[in-house]
Amino acid sequence: MPELPEVETIARGLARRIIGRTVERVRIGLPKMAVAPEDLVFAKALVGERIERIGRRGKYVVMELQSGRGLVTSLRMTGRLIVQRDRALAPHPYTHVALDLNDGSRLCFADSRQFGRMRLVGPGERWDAALGTEPLSLDFTPEAFIGMLCGRPTPIKVFLLDQRRIAGIGNIYACEALWEARIRPDRPAKSLGKPAIRRLHPAIVGVLQRAIRLRGTTVDDYVDAEGLRGGFQNKLAVYGRNGKPCKRCGRKVVRTVLAQRGTWWCRGCQK
DNA sequence: CCGCCGCCCTGCTTGC
DNA sequence: TGCAAGCAGGGCGGCG
Numbered sequence: 001m002p003e004l005p006e007v008e009t010i011a012r013g014l015a016r017r018i019i020g021r022t023v024e025r026v027r028i029g030l031p032k033m034a035v036a037p038e039d040l041v042f043a044k045a046l047v048g049e050r051i052e053r054i055g056r057r058g059k060y061v062v063m064e065l066q067s068g069r070g071l072v073t074s075l076r077m078t079g080r081l082i083v084q085r086d087r088a089l090a091p092h093p094y095t096h097v098a099l100d101l102n103d104g105s106r107l108c109f110a111d112s113r114q115f116g117r118m119r120l121v122g123p124g125e126r127w128d129a130a131l132g133t134e135p136l137s138l139d140f141t142p143e144a145f146i147g148m149l150c151g152r153p154t155p156i157k158v159f160l161l162d163q164r165r166i167a168g169i170g171n172i173y174a175c176e177a178l179w180e181a182r183i184r185p186d187r188p189a190k191s192l193g194k195p196a197i198r199r200l201h202p203a204i205v206g207v208l209q210r211a212i213r214l215r216g217t218t219v220d221d222y223v224d225a226e227g228l229r230g231g232f233q234n235k236l237a238v239y240g241r242n243g244k245p246c247k248r249c250g251r252k253v254v255r256t257v258l259a260q261r262g263t264w265w266c267r268g269c270q271k
Numbered sequence: 272c273c274g275c276c277g278c279c280c281t282g283c284t285t286g287c
Numbered sequence: 288t289g290c291a292a293g294c295a296g297g298g299c300g301g302c303g
Contacts, residue, residue: 001296059297076297078281113280115297154274163298170297220283260276261296 004168013225058167079116
């Protein structure tokens with residue numbers, strides 16, 4: 001599941017390959033996957049656009065176009081953005097939107113589960129107004145984090161997954177950061193004291209940075225813009241490690257459910 | 272504003 | 288071995 005480090009890796013890979021290219025043709029296999037403002041037709045509006053910049057906001061890949069419009073992609077769980085050098089090749093499996101570019105390459109938006117969306121946004125449109133702080137930005141200070149948690153009864157893990165507070169953390173990195181900070185996932189956010197918050201803050205930043213360095217985590221599905229798997233799955237301490245020994249204290253990692261999501265943690269050293 | 276729930280989908284796992 | 292049922296999960300809209 002692409003979270004911040006995976007989306008960052010995808011965006012960097014796309015930037016190397018398709019910045020400066022122009023969209024020559026758009027093919028849409030599944031119309032619901034390609035959303036445009038009401039007065040525009042997605043495919044028509046995209047043809048002729050040059051891709052100027054590529055970045056990331058939370059878990060969204062953002063491509064800035066020559067007209068000032070943006071092409072914003074949410075990959076959800078199984079979405080992929082893959083560049084094929086040669087569009088004579090068969091499209092990547094489950095491709096629902098394909099952009100043919102003027103150098104003969106093709107950008108495939110593929111998604112076996114069809115949960116992802118590619119959305120065209122207008123110049124200056126505040127499409128990300130509901131998204132919270134970028135955890136790798138200077139805005140995300142320990143003090144800001146303390147302020148966010150203040151008075152909140154929500155379990156800390158559920159809080160970390162709430163994109164309106166901090167943007168980009170998903171299930172994998174929420175579990176890993178809480179393990180690193182030695183905090184139980186079900187503790188009410190407001191119950192964390194300053195020492196715990198001061199452990200959790202650098203744990204969040206650190207795990208995201210290390211995962212980016214290793215080009216993300218491939219548990220089953222994720223690949224980057226070139227179709228390559230990540231490397232951070234080998235570094236996971238708890239996520240998906242049900243029954244295996246905790247790397248810190250040796251006790252078996254357990255799986256519980258919190259807000260309908262699998263949650264892996266160690267009863268021995270997360271308090 | 273806040274929190275909770277159901278829905279969207281299909282590949283994979285589980286159980287008989 | 289084969290098949291069906293159940294599960295997983297991010298974001299969003301609806302509801303209280």
